[in-house]
Amino acid sequence: MAQAKKIVMGILIVFVMYTIITSPVRAAQLVQVGFEGISTAAKGVGKFMTSLVS
Template identity: 40%
Template structure:
C-alpha cells in the first residue's frame, strides 16, 4: 500500500475514534443514517432487477 493511502487510512481511523469518543450519540446517529442509506440502496437494486425480470 502506498504511503499516502496509509496516511489517509490512519487519519480516517483517528477521526472516527475522535468522533465516537467526543460525541457517541451523534456518531451513532450518523452511522445509523449511513446504514439506512446502504440498506435502502441494496433493497432498491433488488427491486429493480426483480421488476426487470418480471417485466
C-alpha cells in the same frame, strides 16, 4: 504513493475514534444513517431486478 495512503488511513482512523469518543450519540446517528442508506439502495436493486424478471 503507498506511504501517503497509510498516512491518510491513519488520519481517518484517528478522526473516527475522536468522533466516537467526543460524541457517541452523533456517531451512532451517522452509523444509523449509513445503514439506512445501504438498506434503501439494496431495496432499490431488488425492485429493479424484480421488474426485469416480471
